Amino acid sequence: MKEIVILSGKGGTGKSSVCSALAHIKKDNILVADCDVDAADLHLIMAPENVPGVDFYSGIIAEIDAEKCIACGLCAQKCRFDAISLYEGKYRVEPLDCEGCAYCHYICPVEAIAIPQQNIGNYFQAESRLGFTLVHARLNIGAENSGKLVAKVKSIAKEQCKKEGKDFMLVDGSPGIGCPVISSLSGVDYVVLVTEATYSGLSDLERLWTLLDMFKLPGACIVNKADINPSVASEIRKFMQKKKIADLGDIPYSEDFPKAIAMGRTLIEENETRWRPVFEKIWKAIEEKI
Amino acid sequence: MIVGFTSTGEGWDAKIDPRFGRTEFILIYDEEKDELKAVDNREVSDMAHGVGPKTAQKIHELGVQVLITGNGPGGNAAEVLKNMNVKIYIKAGGMGIREAYGAYKANKLESIGG
């Protein structure tokens, strides 16, 4: 089984559209994991069957027992995240501010502070409209630790992929270069980058590649909206050559991308004659590399 | 020599877990005594933060001298391993434990650092 993660650095480059198109091409031998847990959108296209989500706990959060609290204020004084404040004579933790360090728990003189596990979101495993399994998740608002939820989605997906005997697991990653991205890289066989021919796209690609380089991961890149600015597209290609990033080819600017999303379709469904050859070629190139 | 494996199961027939920090088991093979034992790492692999360093610490405590794994440790774990006297062999992900041990003995695994 091979695990391929799709990343973009910048948001809005067409990463999820590319991901769903590739999944469609390989629909009989693939499993998809949506690891953009902060803004998971693939299920809107894949329309998986409705299944109940599984609660996911990670990390801890402080909780003060008002009965036991003697309002000495030590916790509030020591908390580096300003998460504890006085409210009607008792101290209280603001969950959105708490980083779960447990410092207050250790120093409370009357042991009034508990550190229960924190529910940070849900994950789902369901059969998609196209037949393959989709594992996706929803991070609670303002929750930290999305990296851990990404790790969970991936491990569930991997197990299921093995069980189903599928050869490919496709991971839709988060934008950015922070913790969910770093977490989505563990155990990956190949990274597919989707960028766009804009200066923002190039700048974000450079930062993302610096990160990937730290993990010594092999990767290839697709330049979306390549004709919107041919000169930036060629700068991107120069960068790819310099860094030895394989070129998976260009995709021209197309209204089919937003149209397909609006209709809840993959690009293949939007215009089969136009897009099937494009993505079959891209997939073939990826398969040759791994 | 004490050889360690990141593993998905408990015996010679288990497979190498390609993950370092979140490996489910650590298998320890003592070549002199010809003894294989399994250490459950699931408590660590389920932690929210810093599983790599924690697993590395465990490997240190188990006295592992050679470690056979899959993807190789991430940045934080690598930092810990740098401070340990352990030789690391990677890209054995998916191999059976016996097969991976054979590959190591035949010098067919890629080594990093140490």
Next chain:
Amino acid sequence: MRLAIASGKGGTGKTTLAVNLALKASGTMKTVLADLDVEEPNGSIFIGGETVDEKQVYRYTPAWNQKSCSLCGKCTSWCAYNALIKLGEIILVMPNLCHSCYACSELCPDGALPMEASPLGTIRHFSRGKLDFTESKLNIGLEQAAPLIKQSLNYLDENFKDHDLQILDSPPGTACSMMEAVRSADYVILVTEPTPFGLHDLKLAVETVRQLELPFAVVINRDGIGNDELDRYLKAEEIAVWARIPHQREIAELYSRGEILFDKVAAVDDALSDILQRLEGLS
């Protein structure tokens, strides 16, 4: 007035709006724009300008003092982030994992873990014409975006307190870093696009700002693509739409070159005027 520009989904045109609005506003009032998308900041591509100030931002992480350490190992059990590891007779500190809670440092019975500064990222202050612009960039490989955002907001407080308008270009999403950027604002503009992705992520962003009890309005970008689901949602939820920026290939092309839009595209200039008028109405 501090205005945060945010969006659930990335790539909806948050930076485009922030940059253009800031430049236009700077013509009539003292304006500062802060790019807080610290993982992938792009504002400077459009703004350029001269560097006025550059500041290294540090955070504090423990450093192990071998001489005074009695190797009790308590620090490693306190640390919720596994940032401290005991290897035989050494204690290793993993600054990447540290959240700077100070527990180990202040609780260590031997005082063997003094806090030391380590680099987190940079804040640059540029000026272009009358506009002040700050860009915060997280060092690659680090995961703590929120502390850098917090320090960037402090930087704004220290240096641009008297500005009429502070515009924050927030990180995408609804996780901790977006919240950190948005919560200090007086008002929030959520940028979205009329596609199911845009709508889905907008709903999350709306939930977030409502939880923070912040007043907000929506700006629709790429108006004309997709469907009318978004409009139906906004109407049902009684959410104000401050402006609509039409979907035009010309805009995408100018954006790709890192160019400013409002002096070239009338529809963008009109949208910005509408937004500025609404802002004036607030104060």
